[in-house]
Amino acid sequence: MxxxxxxxxxxxxxxxxxxxxxxxxxxxxxxxxxxxxxxxxxxxxxxxxxxxxxxxxxxxxxxxxxxxxxxxxxxxxxxxxxxxxxxxxxxxxxxxxxxxxxxxxxxxxxxxxxxxxxxxxxxxxxxxxxxxxxxxxxxxxxxxxxxxxxxxxxxxxxxxxxxxFTPLAVDVVAELLVARKGMRQEQARFLAGLSMGSPGRALSAELELLVERRRVWLEKICSLGAGDYQAAMAVGGELAAEKEESLRFLEWAQGWYRDIMVYAIQKNSDRILNPDCEEVIRQQANRYSLERLLLLRSRAARTAARIQRNVNRRLALENFFIQTLRMS
Ligand SMILES: [Zn+2]
Structure with missing residues (x-):
């Protein structure tokens, strides 16, 4: 070994x-x-x-x-x-x-x-x-x-x-789940995607809980209407309460914008990380241009890096949501 x-x-x-x-x-x-x-x-x-x-x-x-x-x-x-x-x-x-x-x-x-x-x-x-x-x-x-x-x-x-240490590729985590847990390919890919490249997370009992929390937060982003800055600030404030949750959300957000981009390009859900949200992803693919999706994804990454450096979380997240609204 x-x-x-x-x-x-x-x-x-x-x-x-x-x-x-x-x-x-x-x-x-x-x-x-x-x-x-x-x-x-x-x-x-x-x-x-x-x-x-x-x-x-x-x-x-x-x-x-x-x-x-x-x-x-x-x-x-x-x-x-x-x-x-x-x-x-x-x-x-x-x-x-x-x-x-x-x-x-x-x-x-x-x-x-x-x-x-x-x-x-x-x-x-x-x-x-x-x-x-x-x-x-x-x-x-x-x-x-x-x-x-x-x-x-x-x-x-x-x-x-x-x-x-960086996250593993989704395919690699999926292979690991098939080899170690005998999971079916489809299920392994689904869990691997949600784990964001973390085998430990993919195998944890908490994953189901995380799956649900991810859905709630992602739905919150999608439900923000154009110009609804007050709601955007409220979501940012709510999320800022916990550092770990903020970082997890921003990781999900990066995967989310990536999925919309992938869907917009290939017009099917073959390689998306959030296959349980396919319908919403399909709708969102009509909402943004590819340039905007790229920008949103890098904004999520940059906001996460700032939070890692312990900037004011609330301000960083409010900024992120306001920028998201401006671009939709
Ligand atoms: Zn030995």
């Missing part, structure tokens, strides 16, 4: 494999990318490759060390998450981790900690981890996993080597 069995993420994997091959791994990585896209899968693959008894730069998946990482009981590999029933990773958890990292590896080559999701460390916990990163114990590796740098101390970020 070597690195080559991991689907997608060629670029971060190449970087990691090079560092591993030259034995020049840093003390800390920050894996950044959308939810459920495979960051933790790669982190655990790296942990296996470091501890594997069979290979120095890859992993076999069968030796005792590889199996222990898979079963989450390797003494030198810790996955730090909020304790059960808690919403945060506490300073005590980080202190315990610090102590563990300072010990010699028990049966592997390094002590490894995967913090997932890193933004759930509260500020005292992040400060404690920062101290560890300022004087990292020998033979230790910390991998922070996060959807964005928001909520993480800049000083903590600056101590880590950043690696970006």
């Amino acid at each position: 070597p690195f080559s069995t991991i689907i997608g993420h060629d670029k971060p994997l190449a970087i990691l494999r090079r560092a591993l091959g030259k034995d020049r791994l840093p003390h800390a990585y920050l894996f950044l990318g959308p939810e459920g896209v495979g960051k933790k899968t790669v982190a655990l693959a790296l942990a296996r490759a470091i501890q594997c008894e069979e290979s120095a730069s890859d992993f076999c998946g069968r030796c005792a060390n590889c199996m222990r990482v898979t079963n989450r009981n390797h003494p030198d590999v810790r996955v730090l998450e909020p304790a059960s029933g808690k919403k945060e990773i506490s300073i005590q958890q980080v202190r315990d981790l610090e102590r563990e990292l300072s010990l010699k590896p028990f049966s592997g080559r390094r002590k490894i900690a995967v913090v997932d999701p890193a933004r759930l460390m509260n500020t005292p916990a992040q400060n404690a981890l920062l101290k560890t990163l300022e004087e990292p114990p020998r033979d230790s590796l910390i991998i922070l996993i996060s959807t964005s740098t928001g909520g993480l101390l800049p000083t903590l970020i600056s101590r880590c080597v950043r690696l970006s």
Whole structure:
């Protein structure tokens, strides 16, 4: 079960494999990318490759060390998450981790900690981890996993080597669902499209809920009448309440405008990401020109990037909706 069995993420994997091959791994990585896209899968693959008894730069998946990482009981590999029933990773958890990292590896080559999701460390916990990163114990590796740098101390970020993970192609996620879950092609494509290139999301129990929320928001955009600025601002304000929801919506919006564009060009729903909304997409295809759809799609992407940088969400979303109305 070597690195080559991991689907997608060629670029971060190449970087990691090079560092591993030259034995020049840093003390800390920050894996950044959308939810459920495979960051933790790669982190655990790296942990296996470091501890594997069979290979120095890859992993076999069968030796005792590889199996222990898979079963989450390797003494030198810790996955730090909020304790059960808690919403945060506490300073005590980080202190315990610090102590563990300072010990010699028990049966592997390094002590490894995967913090997932890193933004759930509260500020005292992040400060404690920062101290560890300022004087990292020998033979230790910390991998922070996060959807964005928001909520993480800049000083903590600056101590880590950043690696970006991007969504997988819809076809790739669909293939994965067919191979791993035995789904029918059609169903797999539908879920893969809605997951926006995230296998974790496509397989999550929450997907059904997300499918419904996506429909509600997309219908809201479509129902905004020309010049109805007050309604546009109200929708923007409502959406701004939660950062994650805002970002998810803007991702959906990009897929939505893409679908309308695809429909306008090929006049059928073969390759659309939202096949359950085909009728609305067909109607919308008559509403916009291709140039406008391209512009709307890039506006959604730009608004998401601004929100990631923690600008005023409400203003950013109100702007986005007003521009949408101007262009319809
Ligand atoms: Zn192995």
